[in-house]
Amino acid sequence: MHQSDSPPLQIKATRNGFTLVPSPDASIESILASLGEKLFESREFFQRSAMTLDLRLKPLRTDEILQIQHLLQEKANVKVTEIRMEEDLSFFLDRGGKSAAASRPSKPSVPENAPMIVRNTCRSGARIVSPSDCLILGDVNPGAEIIAMGDIVVFGSLRGVAHAGSGGNRSARIWALSIEPNQIRIADLVAVPPKGGKPTPRRFEIAEIQNNLIEVITV
Numbered sequence: 001m002h003q004s005d006s007p008p009l010q011i012k013a014t015r016n017g018f019t020l021v022p023s024p025d026a027s028i029e030s031i032l033a034s035l036g037e038k039l040f041e042s043r044e045f046f047q048r049s050a051m052t053l054d055l056r057l058k059p060l061r062t063d064e065i066l067q068i069q070h071l072l073q074e075k076a077n078v079k080v081t082e083i084r085m086e087e088d089l090s091f092f093l094d095r096g097g098k099s100a101a102a103s104r105p106s107k108p109s110v111p112e113n114a115p116m117i118v119r120n121t122c123r124s125g126a127r128i129v130s131p132s133d134c135l136i137l138g139d140v141n142p143g144a145e146i147i148a149m150g151d152i153v154v155f156g157s158l159r160g161v162a163h164a165g166s167g168g169n170r171s172a173r174i175w176a177l178s179i180e181p182n183q184i185r186i187a188d189l190v191a192v193p194p195k196g197g198k199p200t201p202r203r204f205e206i207a208e209i210q211n212n213l214i215e216v217i218t219v
Helices: 029-043 062-076
Strands: 011-014 017-022 049-052 079-084 092-093 099-101 117-118 127-130 134-136 145-148 154-159 161-164 172-180 185-188 190-191 203-208 213-218
Touching: 011 029, 029 062, 049 062, 062 079, 062 154, 117 127, 117 185, 127 134, 145 154, 154 161, 172 185, 185 203, 185 213, 190 213
Parallel strands: 017 049, 049 079, 092 117, 117 134, 127 145, 134 154, 145 161, 154 172, 161 185
Antiparallel strands: 011 017, 092 099, 172 203, 185 190, 203 213
16 A cells, blocks of 8 residues: 555544544545544544534545535534635634635635635625635525535525526536525526425435426435
């Protein structure tokens, strides 16, 4: 084997739960395998805890972050409460509902397509615009608007307006634990899913274009 002696990931205990730190040289496959093994061996230890993903040394794509989140939730009901990336890619909302981006200068090592992270619930009046994918660590309340060139991923309920693939990308998706928005858009298509009366999804819901229509599927 031609692998580094360092483990694929480290999990550190903190006052607020745990922090998961992937190794810079590890593949997503080895990270998931190692995480699955740790969760299996110590499931009761991690059960219903909060996890921070520290990706400052190992930036991951949105789909890779989702794989980690799903594994944590399925194996030990662990909730991802924060994702740390380069400061210039972090995005948050202050208590007054105004959006604010981090002020540190950009670093050339950061991938241009790294997702924007919103660390709070998006309240009414908030408007977030992302040049790539956008991850929301909280709910999107009615009156809030999320616009992204790529996918939109909501680790909570989507009840506001979401526009994925805003540059015309029809393969973009909208992911959320529950999709009950005022309106969703993907590229040039618009839809308003029916509200109320639907079962709670097992893991998440996905809005995507199928047969020239926006469909919401439960997974």
